[in-house]
Amino acid sequence: MARKIRVLVAKPGLDGHDRGARVIARGLRDAGMEVVYTGLHQTPEQIVEAAIQEDVDVVGLSILSGAHMTIFPRICELLRENGAEDIIVMGGGTVPDYDIDMLKQNGWAREVFTPGTTIEKIVEWISSSVRTD
Amino acid sequence: MTHKLDEITRAKDAWNDSRRKMQDRDFKFETVSSLPVNDLYTPLDVGDLDYQRDLGMPGQYPFTRGVQANMYRGRLWTMRQFAGFATAKESNERYKYLLAKGQTGLSVAFDMPTIMGYDSDHPRAYGEVGRVGVAIDSLQDMETLFSGIPLDRVSTSMTINAPASILWCMYIATGEKQGVPSEKLTGTIQNDILKEYIAQKSWIFPPHPSMRLITDIFAYSTDHVPKWNTVSISGYHIREAGSTAAQELAFTLADGFAYVEAGIAAGLNVDDFAPRLSFFFNAHIDFFEEIAKYRAARRIWAKRMKVKYGAKSPKSWMLRFHTQTAGCSLTAQQPEINIVRTAYEALSAVLGGTQSLHTNSMDEVLALPTEKSVQIALRTQQILACETGVANVIDPLAGSYFVEALTNKMEEEAEKYFEEIERRGGVLSAIDQNFFQQEIADAAYQFQRDVDKKRIIMVGVNEFLNQDEQMDMDILKIDPQIEKEQAERLRKLRRERDNIRVGDALDELRKAAYGTQNLIPFILESVRAYATEGEIIRVFREVFGEYKEKPIF
Numbered sequence: 001m002a003r004k005i006r007v008l009v010a011k012p013g014l015d016g017h018d019r020g021a022r023v024i025a026r027g028l029r030d031a032g033m034e035v036v037y038t039g040l041h042q043t044p045e046q047i048v049e050a051a052i053q054e055d056v057d058v059v060g061l062s063i064l065s066g067a068h069m070t071i072f073p074r075i076c077e078l079l080r081e082n083g084a085e086d087i088i089v090m091g092g093g094t095v096p097d098y099d100i101d102m103l104k105q106n107g108w109a110r111e112v113f114t115p116g117t118t119i120e121k122i123v124e125w126i127s128s129s130v131r132t133d
Numbered sequence: 134m135t136h137k138l139d140e141i142t143r144a145k146d147a148w149n150d151s152r153r154k155m156q157d158r159d160f161k162f163e164t165v166s167s168l169p170v171n172d173l174y175t176p177l178d179v180g181d182l183d184y185q186r187d188l189g190m191p192g193q194y195p196f197t198r199g200v201q202a203n204m205y206r207g208r209l210w211t212m213r214q215f216a217g218f219a220t221a222k223e224s225n226e227r228y229k230y231l232l233a234k235g236q237t238g239l240s241v242a243f244d245m246p247t248i249m250g251y252d253s254d255h256p257r258a259y260g261e262v263g264r265v266g267v268a269i270d271s272l273q274d275m276e277t278l279f280s281g282i283p284l285d286r287v288s289t290s291m292t293i294n295a296p297a298s299i300l301w302c303m304y305i306a307t308g309e310k311q312g313v314p315s316e317k318l319t320g321t322i323q324n325d326i327l328k329e330y331i332a333q334k335s336w337i338f339p340p341h342p343s344m345r346l347i348t349d350i351f352a353y354s355t356d357h358v359p360k361w362n363t364v365s366i367s368g369y370h371i372r373e374a375g376s377t378a379a380q381e382l383a384f385t386l387a388d389g390f391a392y393v394e395a396g397i398a399a400g401l402n403v404d405d406f407a408p409r410l411s412f413f414f415n416a417h418i419d420f421f422e423e424i425a426k427y428r429a430a431r432r433i434w435a436k437r438m439k440v441k442y443g444a445k446s447p448k449s450w451m452l453r454f455h456t457q458t459a460g461c462s463l464t465a466q467q468p469e470i471n472i473v474r475t476a477y478e479a480l481s482a483v484l485g486g487t488q489s490l491h492t493n494s495m496d497e498v499l500a501l502p503t504e505k506s507v508q509i510a511l512r513t514q515q516i517l518a519c520e521t522g523v524a525n526v527i528d529p530l531a532g533s534y535f536v537e538a539l540t541n542k543m544e545e546e547a548e549k550y551f552e553e554i555e556r557r558g559g560v561l562s563a564i565d566q567n568f569f570q571q572e573i574a575d576a577a578y579q580f581q582r583d584v585d586k587k588r589i590i591m592v593g594v595n596e597f598l599n600q601d602e603q604m605d606m607d608i609l610k611i612d613p614q615i616e617k618e619q620a621e622r623l624r625k626l627r628r629e630r631d632n633i634r635v636g637d638a639l640d641e642l643r644k645a646a647y648g649t650q651n652l653i654p655f656i657l658e659s660v661r662a663y664a665t666e667g668e669i670i671r672v673f674r675e676v677f678g679e680y681k682e683k684p685i686f
Binding site: 018023035096 | 245246248249251258259260265329333334335373375461464466499500501574578581585591593594595611682683684685686
């Protein structure tokens with residue numbers, strides 16, 4: 001039997017808008033994944049530490065503050081420094097298209113979902129991106 | 134009357150017999166808050182409505198029909214667009230632009246480091262300076278923000294909560310520099326920490342010291358800044374976090390009552406501070422539900438203030454409110470159609486009797502708005518005010534069977550929540566039990582499931598999609614360079630100010646914080662000495678500690 005996918009839903013930075021993060025966390029849990037939610041106001045260091053400790057497959061960053069172009073690269077850098085670059089970094093929030101292209105091209109985010117995305121779509125994407133065999 | 138109602142009952146039964154044979158559309162006939170609505174409302178639904186008791190005249194208890202006797206015939210609502218980005222200089226230019234376009238009040242948006250009490254050069258501010266609002270570190274920035282804008286001639290609303298006392302003191306000190314005495318200043322600080330724990334999550338200190346700062350502001354304002362609205366009790370963020378309309382209404386008013394109780398417990402006379410309490414509601418997309426919410430809010434507040442808290446002044450009974458259209462109702466898809474959503478929402482706020490209004494710009498779902506999109510949003514209000522005729526008649530929907538029944542329903546739902554909160558030991562205990570947070574999370578999740586399953590339709594998102602939609606909108610970009618410039622300005626200030634005066638002021642502040650004195654004069658003195666926001670907050674963090682949330686989903 002395939003093991004359960006483990007996801008860390010994280011809320012980096014100072015912004016407190018956690019509606020999206022919490023809806024996604026619950027949706028992923030209802031879809032059978034094991035979900036850890038960091039809570040608010042996390043530094044990149046705290047998020048990477050939690051990701052490694054919790055041995056997750058995926059880190060999902062929820063960013064609505066416009067700080068995505070500093071936070072995604074920093075998370076990737078810290079994962080690499082800790083030898084955890086196999087963890088998939090993805091995210092969601094108010095991120096303009098051209099920034100999403102830049103994040104994906106540079107390998108700072110595997111995928112970024114914007115408002116209006118269904119929970120099902122995110123579940124499908126994660127399920128097809130993580131090897132569980 | 135009973136005879137008439139019997140007749141109507143018979144007529145309705147007969148109508149129902151034929152009506153039931155007709156096939157209805159396959160659709161969820163509920164409000165956006167999942168509140169079921171009937172297909173028809175008649176006098177039967179408002180049978181025991183007593184005009185004088187439940188509605189009254191505008192400007193009279195219980196204020197269901199509005200807080201002024203002549204409403205918009207006297208003065209239109211204040212058109213107040215929330216704005217702020219980058220540095221004080223850029224935001225100052227935007228304010229002057231908005232005032233030149235006919236806006237009648239200012240509303241300051243601060244960046245996240247300012248909201249969370251960090252100076253722009255703090256490591257936690259990295260990447261966030263000037264992003265979602267303006268960066269204000271010291272009195273110097275506040276002086277720049279209002280340069281060329283006489284503070285005795287504009288009213289200013291500041292969306293700031295945990296550090297509200299500090300930014301308010303900076304505003305008072307800026308007035309002093311312009312030669313405007315604090316007695317003449319008009320405006321609002323949001324200063325609503327309870328909804329931060331409940332929904333918006335920009336807290337710094339634990340609840341008790343936070344409530345002390347708020348009651349200190351009440352007391353100081355009564356004596357020195359009497360025209361200032363000392364707290365804007367906010368449902369907006371509760372709704373944006375995913376609550377229903379009834380939850381927004383109930384939780385916001387419950388917070389309001391908690392502030393009243395805190396003021397009374399601090400030894401203040403209710404009529405000395407209650408008239409300066411104001412409210413801030415969301416205008417969501419469900420038109421009638423929103424109108425009913427505003428009308429119910431006024432009635433509930435008036436009754437409780439008079440009966441439960443013994444307020445004698447009619448000004449204490451009046452619920453005055455600002456409205457902002459619902460950011461969460463807007464879509465990133467086909468963003469231009471957000472103009473239409475916003476217009477309907479603005480109409481509900483005006484029909485509900487709002488005192489001031491912010492209309493969202495179509496691009497706010499993507500980034501901070503551009504000048505062009507802000508202008509369209511402001512023009513939306515001007516069309517409402519000047520062309521549609523809706524400002525001519527006071528509370529024009531009163532007497533509608535549906536609107537009155539829905540207003541009653543909103544009140545009932547709110548009362549149920551007040552009982553639940555009371556059972557849980559009051560607002561602070563309920564926060565500690567994650568009660569509000571869980572209620573809102575449940576409603577938000579339910580909403581998302583309904584959208585995903587198309588039980589709720591969002592045009593452009595799950596219906597009426599444009600294939601291959603490309604985003605071709607110009608959006609506002611913040612230059613990353615401004616973070617460096619702001620940090621450099623701050624370092625220069627720290628070098629050039631009188632650092633002995635700063636140190637002394639902060640020492641006095643610390644002593645006062647450990648004691649029980651009113652903290653505002655000490656904050657004001659620190660601000661005048663150009664102590665930074667971060668330095669003052671550091672003193673408070675040391676004395677008060679920090680709040681920690683138990684994260685749930």
